[in-house]
Amino acid sequence: MTTEGTPVLRTENLRLFFRTMKGVVQAVDSVSFSMPRRDALAVIGESGCGKTSLVRAILRLLPSNVHTYDGSVFLNDVDVMKLSEERFRTNVRWTKMSLVSQAAMNALNPVLRVGDQVAEPLIVHQRLSKQAALAQATEVFQLVGVSPDFLTRYAFELSGGMRQRAIIAMALITRPDLIVLDEPTSALDMLTQANIMNVLKGIKRDLEQSFIFITHDVSTTSELSDRGMVMYAGQIVELASAEQFYLDPLHPYSAKLMASVPTLKEKKELEFIPGQPPSLLNPPTGCRFADRCDRRFEKCDTEPPLEQLQDGRWIRCWLYNK
């Protein structure tokens, strides 16, 4: 994991709040982090922690009930938040950043041929001819391990695993700087998951691609990540290298999360975290995990800042901040 040159992605105080019938949900609350090139970052958290909203915030895929959306998103040091919607669409979305979304297998249009869909980003964004685009589609299909014969088929003729690979191909075809994957394998069988992970590993190695990988399945993330970022209640609580994170998580939440993951190879006693994450409608003042933490103390009544420790990791916890 080298940090050469500018980070491919950097956010500063990124905020995304939604307006709902019950009030304002503070889904992403001043998230700041940076990602070097050729890095694979795993964003880990449970439902409601804000990780999917983070994806939306970075890719500007916003629903109609947005309350607040500000902060900065630097893609290769260019603040894309400042771009107009139209410029963002043509220049950034899918050309420089693409998305493999949850249950992406269902994202394939059933009435279009697979090849046409996969080639579409090239035709739309890069104005390639259909022939040239399909040629690239063939190439990228080979990269993901699907026979180019399937370019002329329809979505229902492909199995679940193949559809997922087609979606990854579609995200890859414009050779973006960054690919964001939101739960890419959660709907798949174990063997197919492993196969897809192999595909992604190959792409990372051969194309030197950067990934952000979002999931709640901690074990799977270890397949691909160089670094791990844990989110809780809309904030980053820990950001560390893979070794640091999987072997020795420091933040009490990360530690408990790792302890709750059942392992096959080693026998361990499983722990669980009692209680529930706080509501994002009215986040508590002070540390948001304090309620469920068994190591809290008085200082936890004030919100700890995200600080970098000596070993390079970032952590938001009074136990470690000095």
Add this chain to the structure above:
Amino acid sequence: MQQDQALLSVQNLRTWFELRRWAFARAGWVRAVDGVTFDLPRGEALALVGESGSGKSTLARTILGLYKPTEGDVVFEGMELSKLRASQMREYRQDMGYIQQDPYGALPPFLSLRSILSEPLRIHGIRDKAEQNRLITNVLTEVKLTPVDDFLSKFPHMLSGGQQQRAVIARAMILNPKLIAADEPVSMLDASVRVEILKLLRRIQESHNLAVIYITHDLSTVRYFAERIFIMYAAKTVEKAPVESLLENHYHPYTQALLAAIPDPDPENAKTLRDVPAGEPPSLVHPPTGCRFHPRCPRAIKGLCEVEEPPEFRPVPEHSVECWLYKDRDTTPGTA
């Protein structure tokens, strides 16, 4: 094993579904369960592991009486499912509980928790309000949805995922069953809640001496829950063993692939490719000839595996495999 009858006995069960194209033409059968045999005594937890489409859910549903066996039989407490008439089904189901994957979907959204829990009681003839209250209170206390009075008037959408699943467990337990079928009970829950629910289920199983069929595609949870494990592939049970025995010696190539595919959270994972067979599980309408895994099997024996379906072999007592690789390693038939 014991001389007396096992609680549940599945005998060469086949559950097939008819494919209908037009109103009258037949297009074939989906052979969802195709030849499964085992016994389940009281108090034992059995894990059924397999991918989607392997037949595990269909097997559980057949046992619960939701499907009729096409061939073979399910014998529960001496009642033979294939011979039961509709009017006898209620008696059959009285001692069984069902826990489903989707906790929210499993609860009727327009009924309060009290109504949801009293439904099974009413159906099975317990109409006395005081008795109903007693049973409901007991079961809610057991699943730790307390204070009970607070939860009784709540509707499903007011509960968290974990609480909903506890309510589902409560409903499954309220008639004091002897067998519980739990179909992926935690896969839709968050990681930190899964452990809680699994521990709860384990505790209930132990205290009530329940037989549990635990269905999952996540092998890693199995060691925390079950005594025996069955690996299912393409509607057949390809390997059956006590959990520890399976984790030490996995015989069937499919089992080996499964275990190789499951990552433990280990940063080294990112550096190597996994060794997994390519391909997809086969169609259940036209399964491959012979052994159903042979198209993907790295150790298939030419001339044998694609021709004949392997019977069960026991390389080790109490550990059976349906694989030709072990045809010379059959120990004297123990019980499985």
Add this chain to the structure above:
Amino acid sequence: MRNYPTIFASFIIIGILLGIAFYAMISIPFSEAALKWRGAEAMWEDTPRLAAPIWFNAFRSEKLSETINLTRADATITEEAVSETIREETWVFEYDFPFASLPTEIKTFFTVSAGEKAPMVTLTWVKPDGTSYKLTTMTAATGDRYSISADSKFSREQLGGEDVSTALYRTADSTEEDPVVLTGTYQLIASVYHFSPDSRIDIQFVNFGEVYGVAGTDHLRRDLTIGLLWGTPFALMFGLLGAVGSTSITFLIAAIGTWYGGFLDAAIQRICEVRLQLPTLPILIMLGTFYSRSIFLILGVIIALDIFSAGIKTYRAMFMQVKNLPYIEAARAYGASNMRIIVRYMIPKVAPVLIPNFVTLIPSFVFLEASLAVLNLGDPTAPTWGKILNDAYRNGALYRGYYYWVLEPAILLMFTGLAFSMLGFALDRIFNPRLRRV
């Protein structure tokens, strides 16, 4: 509630309609209303024919003549004994006539209870300018009516053939062809000679105006307010019963068919498909012509036809989705019977979707009844809005300029439809969250 102002508006209108319905039912009991509505001339002899509503005059500078109905209470009565057995009773009806147009008819009605000999009545007309006419001398019997305005004998003898009403009301210097109404105080003096001591008379004197009442009158002189008032509960009831009956039975059948599947489901679907090919109106016309036009029979047949049609197919689609939900499967697993699953688990899940449909169905039934009535298929004796429209149509109301006759029921129908539709659409947004805008 605050988020949906249309609900507020619709509640107001529905509230008004309900108020009218209740008022109608309380103030005029149905038997009386039906009688009156069915009643022939005898019921309505003291109302004008085809008169517009009184408030028309608010929009006119030259006022149309109002109906002036004078009875004993309005008269000054004096009595004088002429001889032992003969009495003279003098009735003076005095009234103001400030209008610019002539009354359509002028009549007097006598109710007499006499001994052997009927009393004799002499009528005298006195105009504001002092001119007077002796109209007639006649023997009055019970139930006699004397139409002043139609007295041709009087016209011939005293007016030179001029139309009586014109002559009695115009100024002296205007002509018959171009009369100007003489405004002022008029008098009708009736001198009654009673020939026996127990002879009594009651006189009613009516100037039939061009306007009458709140709603005007129709060709049978019926006060339209009765029809409009009583039409309200009729409309609401027809609408409600029709919608309730139709929807609930459709729902139940769709649920049962979907749940049991197989032959039952197929049979129900085929019945619906056949029925969808059949035209509703000709069936109803045949029924009404050859069998009976009772409003309840028609309603029943309409409901039956409505049940086995597109509704079942729509609901079936919804029930098919519900059928596969996990909690239904769980119910089977803990032993719920088929009927229990249908009634207790499937129907309540889909029912909220039903409510907006149900509400918007109410005006459909109301309009249906009106349409049937206009086409002469409805119950001819029931006082409904549709019947009023039918009468208006058959008497060429629009052609002859009696717009009020058509507009009044039409506007009421329109408001009913509007209110329920608004309510239905708002409820649709409430029960169907996907239609909401946050």
